[in-house]
Amino acid sequence: MKALILAAGQGRRQRENGDSKPLIPLLGLSFVERVILTAKKSGIKEFLIVTGYNAGKVRKHLKKGNKLGVKIDYVYNAEWRKGNGVSVLKAKDYIQEPFILLMADHLFDDKILFELQQQTIKDDTCILCVDKNHHKYLDLEDATKVFMEDGQIKDIGKQLNNYNGIDTGIFLCTPVIFDALEQSINGGDESLAAGMKILANRRKMKGFDISDRYWLDVDDGSALKNAKSMLIQQLRKNTDGPISRILNRxxxxxxxxxxxxxxxxxxxISLVSFITAFFGALFFYVGEYIFLIIGGILVQLSSIIDGCDGEVARLKLMQTKYGGWFDAVLDRYADAIIIFGMIHGHWILHNNLIIWTIGFIALVGSFLNSYTADKYDAIFKKRRKEVNRWRMGRDIRLFLIFIGALSNQILITLVVLGIISNFEAIKRLITLRFRHA
Amino acid sequence: MKALILAAGQGRRQRENGDSKPLIPLLGLSFVERVILTAKKSGIKEFLIVTGYNAGKVRKHLKKGNKLGVKIDYVYNAEWRKGNGVSVLKAKDYIQEPFILLMADHLFDDKILFELQQQTIKDDTCILCVDKNHHKYLDLEDATKVFMEDGQIKDIGKQLNNYNGIDTGIFLCTPVIFDALEQSINGGDESLAAGMKILANRRKMKGFDISDRYWLDVDDGSALKNAKSMLIQQLRKNTDGPISRILNRxxxxxxxxxxxxxxxxxxxISLVSFITAFFGALFFYVGEYIFLIIGGILVQLSSIIDGCDGEVARLKLMQTKYGGWFDAVLDRYADAIIIFGMIHGHWILHNNLIIWTIGFIALVGSFLNSYTADKYDAIFKKRRKEVNRWRMGRDIRLFLIFIGALSNQILITLVVLGIISNFEAIKRLITLRFRHA
Incomplete structure (x- = not known):
């Protein structure tokens, strides 16, 4: 399916400094890039962008879409100062099929488009995604309201008194929208909402409830701040362990x-985290307390940096399966090298051979801890909410090593690590036996 | 969807010894149990079984289906000596919806039913699964032939001269089949094929090509042998490593x-394999050559037994995700214990401390070998055919240990193990980087 993106307007607050709203950078991507990449995640590869204000800048910024891995065409709306219905109408000659309609300055959960595309739609109908829970960031005064009943949009407009939902600016349209817009523009109202209202009057405007998904209309300066905190909020994963949640994240x-x-x-970044751990292990290898302190700090730093690769990938919408795998394998090597450094350091200082056996057990537990978690998640696709918020993970293991190094207790640390990580792995084997066998 | 299973007949060759064909045991399951469990794999949970010859035995054997995790009802056909069309017609009062029709003595690939259920079917139509490649086990003389054109069955019968496919006895039916059978039985032909022919004449009998899937009509003694070798052939996995293929399997x-x-x-069985490896490791732990030999043999034996759990599970159609996971985690612990035994045995005999470092590296490689393979398969869902037939796996690792123990070369074995397993893990990281990034 193709997506039409409206990027013709200037934005209320941008008038002063001359910026083009779709091009404002936020956490590594401009708004319009984020909209395109979010749509791409739900399988959309072709885009038609309506430009107007700063059209040249927008085109120069996105080009043909190669950098984002999509195909972008443009249509210019010289009348961009008029209502956004005019912008949509400019696409009339380029679209003959059902299409997704998006605003260049709205951020949203990629699952919305995935679900929206599953909807069946008749030739004479359009679907608008409606938010029934007015979330805390919404500028209610500026929002377009809708009244929705039995899945139909009954009324729509900014000045609606009796409403039960908000227009999210995310649509699944058919070309019928162009006829409706011609009619409403001839009637003197150039807004997209006016066209939608005509369809609503024909009972051909359906509403799709997305109240449990996030979306945001980034319409002014404070919204920009809200958008940022909303995106950052998405980074906290339910699978984060306690050290990750409280300290690392x-x-x-x-x-x-x-x-x-x-x-x-x-x-x-994954590689930097690995190298940091490697140097931490090198300091452990020497064994003297002062080196243990440095090594411990490096190991904990590596654990923190280990969160950044995923965060950057998610914020730039460039997550790959390979990336996650690469990170996981490097983590396992880092775990092994750190434990080896601990064993060696303790051994040359104390000449205590039992440390090899203890370290060996800690290594096995450490691996089995990750191995059972991965296999477990891959096989049972446990829902996120079910995840034990205190589950034994790498964040706890590395934090124990950090504390153990700072307190010069390598032997005890390895004993503890060996016991609790193996205990956790075996516990998973046994509990699952009785829950999923 | 419900399945109707015909289990009323006596079977040609069974007349002599009085057996009931559906109850003949083969590799852990009776025929009818295998048919039910195969259907269950494609989501079918409710069965109606037409009994006749030895009806009481069949009911006693299957009961209400609790043991197999399904629901079974029965209908008795006192006229079981007549054609199988009569048996199908006995179900008329019990089925008002589209249903799957199966023979109690046909074995087949579970993917057939999965695909068949995806087919859309009209009220007045039935679909027959047709095999266009007459496989080597087929008794052509006894088979029911079909002539199929443009997805329609044009003609059907045992004595067809002009045919291009074989009736596999696997159907997706609607209740229209009962009307057709009443008509054909009134016309004097009591076979199921006669009813099908009536639908074919109305152009309401569709054919579904399953030529690339396995199926088998187990109609006599030699077919029983064929069925056995066919089921055993399914056990050889394309992911089997070379030692697994040539020696273990x-x-x-x-x-x-x-x-x-x-x-x-x-x-x-997974547990027995683990315990065997554990005892192998115990012998390694002692270090003397004679113990190494016993340990090596036990390790290789454990590797062989490690194949049996999956084989028994697949032959009894009782594979579970938990079972595969349980086996994998036990294998990792067995790997670790074996390597620990090798290290310790070598160390107490030769007092050579470097063995700890070498063993540590071998353990890391061994784990990363399994870890990258699992993550790789889980993430990239590589198609089976693409799997490298010489890929480094547990079968090779344990065989190397076996050879190393027999030749009293523990140190060299661990060095080799450490190098090739880590090499393989890192190779996977790098090659995938350029193929899937």
């Missing part, structure tokens, strides 16, 4: 914000 | 055939 998000201003890729 | 299949005669479950 708040710091890694700050680092990611800086990294987003550079060209560093997520895989490069 | 032929032996494990023989063991599985014995195990199928017992009540031992696949998970219990």
């Amino acid at each position: 708040p710091i890694s998000i700050k680092i990611s914000e800086l990294l987003l201003k550079t060209k560093i890729t997520p895989n490069q | 032929p032996i494990s299949i023989k063991i599985s055939e014995l195990l199928l005669k017992t009540k031992i479950t696949p998970n219990q």
Whole structure:
């Protein structure tokens, strides 16, 4: 399916500084790039963008879409100062099939478009995504309201008194919208809502409830701040362990914000996290307490950086399966090298051979901890909400090593690590036996 | 969807010894159990079974289906000596919806029913699965032939001269079949094929080509042998490594055939394989050459038994995701314990401390080998045919240990293991980088 994106307007607050709203950068991507990449995640590869204000800048910014892995065509709307219905109508000659209609300055959950595309639609009908829970960031005064009943939009407009939902600016349209817009523009109203109202009067405007998904109309300066905190909120995963939630994530998000201003890729960040762990292990290898302290700090730093690769990937909408896998394999090597460093350091200092056996058990537990978690998640596709918020993970393991190094207790740390990680792995084997066998 | 299974007949060759064909055991299951469990794999949970000859035995054998995790109802056909069309007609009062029709003595690939259920079917139509490649086990003389054109069955019968496909006995029917059968039985032909022919004449009998799937009509003694070799052939996986293919699988299949005669479950077999490896490791732990030999043999034996759990599970159609996972986690622990035994045995005999470092590296490689394979398969869902037939896997690793123990070369074995397993893991990281990034 093709998507039509409206990027012709100037934006209320941007008039002063001359910026073009779709081009405002936010956490590594401009708005319009984020809209395109979000749509791409639901399988949309072809885009038609209506330009107007700063049309040249928009075209120069996106070009033909190669950089984003999509195909972009443009249509110019010289009358961009008029209502947004005029912008949509400019696409009339280019679209003969059902299409997705999006605003260049709205952010939204990619699952919305995925679900919207599953809807069946008749030739004479359009579907508007409606939000029935007015979320906290909504500028209610400026929003277009709708009254929806039995899946039909009955009325739509900014000045609606009796409404039960908000127009999210996300549509599944058929070319019938162009006829409706011609009619409403001839009637003197150039807004998209006016065209929609004509369809609503024909009972050909359906509403699709997306109240449980996030979306945001970034229409002014404070909305920009809201958009940022909304995007950052998405980074906290329900699978995050306790150390990750409380300590690592708040710091890694700050680092990611800086990294987003550079060209560093997520895989490069994974590599940096690995190298940091490697140097931590090198300090452990020496064994002296002062080196343990440095090593411990490096290991904990590596654990924090380990969050950044995923954050940058998600914020730039460039997550790949390979990236996740690459990160996971490097993590396993880092785990092994850190434990080896601990064993060696303790051994040459104390000449205590039992440390090899203890370290060996800790390594096995550490691996089996990750191995059972991965296999478990891959096989049972456990829903996120079910995840035990205190489950034994890498964040806890590395934090234990950090504490153990700072307190000069390598032997005890490895004993503890060996016991709790193997315990966790075996616990998973047993509990699942009785829940899913 | 419901399935109707014909289990009323006596079977040509069974007349002599009085057996009931659906109840003949083959590799751990009776025919009719295998048919039911195969259908269950494609989501069918409700069965109606037409009994006749030995009806009581069949009912006693299957009961209400609780053991198989399905719901079974029965209808008795006192006229079971007549044609099989009469048996189908007995179900008339019990079925008002489209249903699957199966023969109790036909074995088939579970994907057939999965695909067949995806077909859309009109009220007045039936679909027959047709095999256009007459496979080597087919008794052509006894088979029902069909002539199929443009997806329609044009003619059907045992004595067809001009045919291009074989009736597999697998149908997607609507209740229209009962009307057709009443008509054909009134006309004097009591066979199911006669009813089908009536629908074919109305152009309401469609053919569904399943030529690339396996199926088998087990109609006599030699077919029984063929069925056995066909089922055993299914056990050889394309992901089998070279040692598995050449050495382990032929032996494990023989063991599985014995195990199928017992009540031992696949998970219990996984445990036996683990315990065998554990004892192998215990012998390694001692270090003396004579113990190495025993340990090596036990390790290789464990590798062979490790194939039996999956074989028994597949032959009894009782594969579970938990079972595969349980086996994988036990394998990782077995790998670790074996390597630990090797390290310790070598160390106490030769007092050579470097063995700990080498063993540590071998353990890491061994784990990463499994970890990358699992993650790789889970993420990239590589098609089976693409799998490298020489890929480094557990079968090779354990065989190397076996050879190393027999030749008293533990140190070299661990060095080799460490190098090739880590090499393989890193190779996967790099090659995938350029193929799927």
